[in-house]
Amino acid sequence: MSTHSEKDRSKVKRLPERALYDRDTIDEIVDTALICHVGFIDDGQPLVIPTIHVRVGEKIYLHGSPASRMLRTLARGAEACITVTHVDGLVLARSAFHHSMNYRSAVLFGRGSAVADDGQKLEALRALSERLIRGRWADVRPPSEEELHKTLVVAIAIDEASAKVRTGPPLDDEEDYALDVWAGVLPLQLTASAPIADPRLAAGIAAPQYATGYVGPRPL
Amino acid sequence: MSTHSEKDRSKVKRLPERALYDRDTIDEIVDTALICHVGFIDDGQPLVIPTIHVRVGEKIYLHGSPASRMLRTLARGAEACITVTHVDGLVLARSAFHHSMNYRSAVLFGRGSAVADDGQKLEALRALSERLIRGRWADVRPPSEEELHKTLVVAIAIDEASAKVRTGPPLDDEEDYALDVWAGVLPLQLTASAPIADPRLAAGIAAPQYATGYVGPRPL
Numbered sequence: 001m002s003t004h005s006e007k008d009r010s011k012v013k014r015l016p017e018r019a020l021y022d023r024d025t026i027d028e029i030v031d032t033a034l035i036c037h038v039g040f041i042d043d044g045q046p047l048v049i050p051t052i053h054v055r056v057g058e059k060i061y062l063h064g065s066p067a068s069r070m071l072r073t074l075a076r077g078a079e080a081c082i083t084v085t086h087v088d089g090l091v092l093a094r095s096a097f098h099h100s101m102n103y104r105s106a107v108l109f110g111r112g113s114a115v116a117d118d119g120q121k122l123e124a125l126r127a128l129s130e131r132l133i134r135g136r137w138a139d140v141r142p143p144s145e146e147e148l149h150k151t152l153v154v155a156i157a158i159d160e161a162s163a164k165v166r167t168g169p170p171l172d173d174e175e176d177y178a179l180d181v182w183a184g185v186l187p188l189q190l191t192a193s194a195p196i197a198d199p200r201l202a203a204g205i206a207a208p209q210y211a212t213g214y215v216g217p218r219p220l
Numbered sequence: 221m222s223t224h225s226e227k228d229r230s231k232v233k234r235l236p237e238r239a240l241y242d243r244d245t246i247d248e249i250v251d252t253a254l255i256c257h258v259g260f261i262d263d264g265q266p267l268v269i270p271t272i273h274v275r276v277g278e279k280i281y282l283h284g285s286p287a288s289r290m291l292r293t294l295a296r297g298a299e300a301c302i303t304v305t306h307v308d309g310l311v312l313a314r315s316a317f318h319h320s321m322n323y324r325s326a327v328l329f330g331r332g333s334a335v336a337d338d339g340q341k342l343e344a345l346r347a348l349s350e351r352l353i354r355g356r357w358a359d360v361r362p363p364s365e366e367e368l369h370k371t372l373v374v375a376i377a378i379d380e381a382s383a384k385v386r387t388g389p390p391l392d393d394e395e396d397y398a399l400d401v402w403a404g405v406l407p408l409q410l411t412a413s414a415p416i417a418d419p420r421l422a423a424g425i426a427a428p429q430y431a432t433g434y435v436g437p438r439p440l
Contacts, residue, residue: 034307034408035305035307035321037257037259037268037270037303037305038268039257039259039266039267039268039301040266041261041264041266044261045299045301045329046259046260046261046266046299046300046301047259047301047327048257048258048259048268048301048302048303048327049303049327050257050303050305050323050325052321079265079266080266081259081265081266081267081268082268083257083268083269083270085255085257085270087254087255087410090352090353090434092353092356092415092431093360094360094361095360095361095362095363095367096345096349096357096360096361096362096363096367097361097363097364097367097370097371099349099356099360101255101272103270105270107267107268107269109265125316129316129319132310133310133312133406136312136319137316139401139402140313140314140315140316140319140401141314141315141316141396141399141401142316143315143316143317144317147315147316147317150317151317169416169418169419169420170418176361177420177422178422179361180422180425181359181360181361181425182359182417182421182425182426182427182428182431183417183418183420183421184415184416184417184418184421184427184431185415185416185418186353186412186415186416186431186434187412187413187414187415187416188254188410188411188412188413189410189411189413190307190408190409190410190411191408191409191410191411192406192407192408193407193408193409194407195312195402195404195405195406195407196389196404196405196406196407197402197403197404198389198390198403198404198405199389200389200397200403201402201403201404202397202398202400205400205401205402206402207402207404208402211312211402211404211406214310214406
């Protein structure tokens with residue numbers, strides 16, 4: 001994965017003070033997000049589809065039905081743009097113009113290919129599950145051979161990536177600080193609430209700790 | 221805005237039981253989301269950029285710096301795919317295969333054009349602000365003429381849209397219901413916490429109710 005800023009395609013053209021290219025920053029954004037948005041071109045048309053993802057080294061793995069237009073297109077080697085976004089807060093400035101958001105986003109580019117080997121598919125599916133909710137995989141019935149064959153797994157080899165991050169309070173024009181307007185940040189976060197048991201859950205099966213104390217997606 | 225399922229481009233090919241095309245469903249998904257992800261093609265390359273949006277009738281308005289590659293490309297009339305996603309929960313099934321997410325997503329297609337008129341730009345900016353945090357606009361210094369000229373506003377006339385929604389408990393294979401595995405839904409939601417005042421906030425300015433009791437983006 002190259003994080004070179006000189007590559008024009010992933011260069012952040014606006015607000016360069018918010019552009020970051022270091023690998024650790026990008027990885028952390030990708031690895032702690034629930035979902036990504038995958039952009040690709042199908043028949044000349046841009047398409048953007050949300051899906052779960054996992055990064056293993058310099059590859060992003062996606063999965064789903066073999067009938068998925070996104071997965072079929074990427075499996076044929078199409079170029080993908082994978083964008084991952086965390087919204088961290090609304091930034092309320094004294095002027096309309098300087099309102100903003102605190103956020104962390106990463107934009108990754110690479111080409112897809114299908115993962116054909118059953119062992120590699122199983123490993124990618126385990127990684128997808130474990131990143132999202134650590135500990136779940138060991139508790140559930142693993143995929144059967146038939147289920148594996150009904151699942152398309154695509155690997156995207158990332159060759160360029162960049163990140164943008166905004167943090168901190170609003171930055172107003174100097175003369176606006178005298179205005180009688182509240183200013184600051186309204187923090188936002190994705191939170192889990194109490195697990196809801198399946199109506200068909202058998203009596204006596206307690207919700208596992210990884211659900212009652214869910215900490216969100218975590219790097220593998 | 222057409223919501224006809226027969227249009228191939230926005231047809232949901234997978235899991236047709238999750239596909240919804242009614243206008244109210246699509247509007248509600250779009251109008252209550254903090255951000256969207258905008259897909260477009262630049263120099264043959266798919267790009268996906270997160271940004272805030274507002275729907276007014278059958279148009280989506282985006283805004284930002286005139287240097288933004290996304291906005292410049294769309295202002296020239298490029299085709300956009302605007303995807304809006306709410307993640308509502310992790311669906312924990314008894315088998316790995318039947319794990320899923322509860323979510324609501326909308327995919328919109330249309331072409332962009334720049335909004336040139338200052339009055340229309342101002343109205344779009346007000347709508348962007350009011351959808352995200354109702355009441356804020358009246359409290360802040362409005363954009364100056366210079367600030368308006370430093371803001372590019374793009375309208376996307378939506379001509380096709382579709383939605384996908386999953387709700388409810390996991391759906392396991394019948395024989396798996398006998399397994400000794402907890403199953404259910406872990407609800408997720410974006411929540412606001414207490415506003416953080418700007419360190420330079422003057423004494424005696426209280427946080428407004430729209431910040432202390434933030435209810436999220438709401439339809440105009």
